[in-house]
Amino acid sequence: MKRLSAALAVAAVALAAGCGSGGGDGGGDAASGEPVKLRFLSLAWQKESIEANKQIVADWNTANPKIQVEYVQGSWDNVNDQLVTSFEAGDPPDVIHDDSPALSSFASRGFLLDLTGKIPAELNGDIPQAAWDTVTFSDGKSGQGVYGVPFLQESQVLIANKKLLDGAGVRVPTPDSPWTWDEFADAAGKLTKKGAYGVAWPMKSPVNKVLNLALNFGGTFFDTQGGKTTVKVGPQEREVLQRIHDQLYTDRSADPSALGMGTADPLPGFFAGKYAIVPAGVYLRQQVAEQAPSGFEWVTLPPLKGQTSQQGAVSQTLSVAADSKHPDEALKFIAYFLNGPNQAKLAKGDWLLPTSTTAAKDPALTTKENGWDVATASAKDLVVAPFLKVNGFDEWKSKVATPAMQEYFADKISLDELAKRLVEDGNKVLERYSR
Amino acid sequence: MTRALKYLALLGYLVFLAFPLLWLLSTALKTPQEMAALDPTWIPRRPTLANFADAFAEQDLVGAGLRSLVVAVATALITVALALPAAYALARFRGVAGKIAIGWVLVSQVFPVVLIIIPLFMVLRRMELVNTLAGLTVVHVTFVMPFALWMLRGYVRAVPRELEEAAAVDGAGRLRALAAVVAPLLAPGVVATLLFSFISSWNEFMFALVILKDPGVETLPLTLVRFVGPEGVARLGPLAAASLLATVPSLVFFATIQRRLRSGLMAGAVKG
Numbered sequence: 001m002k003r004l005s006a007a008l009a010v011a012a013v014a015l016a017a018g019c020g021s022g023g024g025d026g027g028g029d030a031a032s033g034e035p036v037k038l039r040f041l042s043l044a045w046q047k048e049s050i051e052a053n054k055q056i057v058a059d060w061n062t063a064n065p066k067i068q069v070e071y072v073q074g075s076w077d078n079v080n081d082q083l084v085t086s087f088e089a090g091d092p093p094d095v096i097h098d099d100s101p102a103l104s105s106f107a108s109r110g111f112l113l114d115l116t117g118k119i120p121a122e123l124n125g126d127i128p129q130a131a132w133d134t135v136t137f138s139d140g141k142s143g144q145g146v147y148g149v150p151f152l153q154e155s156q157v158l159i160a161n162k163k164l165l166d167g168a169g170v171r172v173p174t175p176d177s178p179w180t181w182d183e184f185a186d187a188a189g190k191l192t193k194k195g196a197y198g199v200a201w202p203m204k205s206p207v208n209k210v211l212n213l214a215l216n217f218g219g220t221f222f223d224t225q226g227g228k229t230t231v232k233v234g235p236q237e238r239e240v241l242q243r244i245h246d247q248l249y250t251d252r253s254a255d256p257s258a259l260g261m262g263t264a265d266p267l268p269g270f271f272a273g274k275y276a277i278v279p280a281g282v283y284l285r286q287q288v289a290e291q292a293p294s295g296f297e298w299v300t301l302p303p304l305k306g307q308t309s310q311q312g313a314v315s316q317t318l319s320v321a322a323d324s325k326h327p328d329e330a331l332k333f334i335a336y337f338l339n340g341p342n343q344a345k346l347a348k349g350d351w352l353l354p355t356s357t358t359a360a361k362d363p364a365l366t367t368k369e370n371g372w373d374v375a376t377a378s379a380k381d382l383v384v385a386p387f388l389k390v391n392g393f394d395e396w397k398s399k400v401a402t403p404a405m406q407e408y409f410a411d412k413i414s415l416d417e418l419a420k421r422l423v424e425d426g427n428k429v430l431e432r433y434s435r
Numbered sequence: 436m437t438r439a440l441k442y443l444a445l446l447g448y449l450v451f452l453a454f455p456l457l458w459l460l461s462t463a464l465k466t467p468q469e470m471a472a473l474d475p476t477w478i479p480r481r482p483t484l485a486n487f488a489d490a491f492a493e494q495d496l497v498g499a500g501l502r503s504l505v506v507a508v509a510t511a512l513i514t515v516a517l518a519l520p521a522a523y524a525l526a527r528f529r530g531v532a533g534k535i536a537i538g539w540v541l542v543s544q545v546f547p548v549v550l551i552i553i554p555l556f557m558v559l560r561r562m563e564l565v566n567t568l569a570g571l572t573v574v575h576v577t578f579v580m581p582f583a584l585w586m587l588r589g590y591v592r593a594v595p596r597e598l599e600e601a602a603a604v605d606g607a608g609r610l611r612a613l614a615a616v617v618a619p620l621l622a623p624g625v626v627a628t629l630l631f632s633f634i635s636s637w638n639e640f641m642f643a644l645v646i647l648k649d650p651g652v653e654t655l656p657l658t659l660v661r662f663v664g665p666e667g668v669a670r671l672g673p674l675a676a677a678s679l680l681a682t683v684p685s686l687v688f689f690a691t692i693q694r695r696l697r698s699g700l701m702a703g704a705v706k707g
Contacts, residue, residue: 039648045661045662045663045664045670046664046670047489047493047670050493070649070650071650072648072649072650073650073661075660075661075663076663076664076665077660077663078644078660081641081644081645082644082645085552085553085556085645086645086648088553089553089556089557089560091560091565091648099665205666262666262667262668263666263668264668267471268471268472268473269473271471271472271473272472272473274473287471287668290467291467291468291470291471292468292471293468293472294468
């Protein structure tokens with residue numbers, strides 16, 4: 001899909017150069033007295049999340065007869081293809097749900113409204129700066145802008161089989177006293193028995209997972225100096241890579257056959273007791289809660305600690321299209337949609353973490369049930385993912401890092417060889433983007 | 436013995452063809468717990484219709500299905516109505532223009548969709564066809580047409596010219612010969628082309644995604660993808676239930692007209 005998006009983007013640029021502006025479609029300008037109509041493209045897909053989205057929109061429409069919002073459901077799988085065409089054709093939705101990695105290129109091409117100075121103080125103050133950093137990008141000229149309001153984030157936690165943990169007599173970590181990576185390795189070892197592994201690392205898409213966790217040891221993988229970004233793989237970046245590799249081939253506490261799996265694929269093995277721990281994004285708790293056999297006890301364990309518990313994060317975002325005819329109304333709607341109580345509903349529906357500090361205190365997000373207390377507490381360690389601001393990251397990830405990391409985790413190449421490829425092949429890719 | 440082997444091979448092929456559909460049915464009837472079982476089961480232990488209920492409650496499957504049906508039927512009929520005379524002309528009148536035309540049709544197939552989708556969108560917008568089923572039908576017809584033309588041209592060429600000449604000798608004019616002699620022989624080709632056009636349109640996703648913007652005009656493929664989340668994680672139960680229902684119209688359409696798909700009509704039509 002990324003490749004298709006890129007092809008669409010190229011086609012779009014070529015076309016824009018050739019035939020000038022598309023203009024509006026001429027419909028829907030609100031004459032005095034007529035309600036303003038906003039189109040809101042939402043990517044909610046979980047049952048509870050769709051319900052929450054629809055409810056908030058319905059509440060807004062009832063309270064604001066002069067600004068009516070139409071809820072349009074999109075899909076994560078192809079939203080960026082859909083957006084490229086509608087931006088280019090001058091007919092985008094007014095309010096756009098997406099994620100921060102996608103905003104960078106849209107922003108630099110002038111498709112999104114810069115929200116700097118336009119966000120109501122209450123909303124601005126409710127969301128921490130670390131989250132705003134995930135939506136601050138170059139405007140494609142020389143300045144920086146804020147191109148969305150961040151509202152949902154994901155941290156990496158551990159989902160564990162309670163009975164197996166108790167049986168092995170390992171300490172159950174808490175947000176105040178999380179496992180270090182050493183304790184984790186030790187616990188995984190104790191949990192490994194005949195036919196059962198301590199942990200399953202699903203590494204079909206290893207790059208974001210490794211890069212986000214690498215911050216535990218201060219590993220950033222990218223270094224920007226004098227406006228030029230290069231890849232770096234030093235001791236800090238190697239820590240997490242080495243530790244996962246050790247679990248697979250030295251301790252043998254991780255199942256190598258899980259490496260090719262996607263995030264949710266280890267769950268059948270997890271439920272059957274084949275894996276005691278599955279590292280995953282907090283949202284996977286929804287699938288665990290829904291699919292676990294009756295009587296199966298599971299717990300959410302807090303993020304691991306290296307030198308720190310910091311993890312890289314991106315955000316789900318709401319943005320306003322630059323071509324929207326009603327940007328002020330769109331922003332008013334966003335401010336309502338993402339207020340504390342509403343963010344709590346959205347986070348609960350998607351099993352993710354709200355950026356709103358008010359929402360994070362909501363009892364529904366601090367209950368022990370389904371590990372919400374542990375998940376919500378993990379938000380404090382989220383910082384902007386260093387790769388988010390790297391031009392060419394997507395290509396580095398798909399052409400260089402993904403295959404190289406897969407080979408490393410399959411024990412086909414050494415850590416030195418992996419580092420060499422990430423840096424040398426990677427810098428060639430990044431070089432092209434810095435010209 | 437050979438007969439038994441043939442049947443065995445046929446049975447294997449049938450199983451191969453039916454497997455995805457049966458697995459879809461099995462998944463659609465399973466609970467989330469059973470779907471996550473380490474040892475998958477063919478027959479659900481506790482069959483449930485909850486996935487169907489969820490799929491219907493969350494998405495306008497009936498409305499989207501009806502709209503898909505309108506677009507697919509219209510696409511199939513218009514495509515055949517336009518392609519049939521064109522294919523006849525291309526097969527029978529072999530001049531330089533015909534060769535250029537057929538070459539051009541082939542060349543038009545090599546452009547990737549992503550190259551043309553934005554200009555196409557702009558053309559449609561100028562014609563006020565964006566966000567309409569008529570617009571989508573026009574696009575589907577355009578994109579199914581080249582292959583339909585090639586298909587039908589092959590069928591027309593397979594009808595011996597001598598049959599038309601024989602009809603002419605018996606006093607039939609060109610139109611009469613076409614209607615009474617050629618048309619019945621082309622029926623299998625027409626049916627195959629109808630099926631091809633219908634299924635291409637029924638399954639088409641990318642154009643629908645770009646052209647249709649309001650929930651009130653969306654076709655079925657757009658609603659199915661709603662059950663898929665980021666990183667390929669999907670709500671398999673409702674997705675399987677909705678997908679299963681989405682295959683039904685194609686099956687019914689196929690079952691209704693497949694009897695016409697027979698060959699051998701022309702066996703022995705021309706001697707020597």
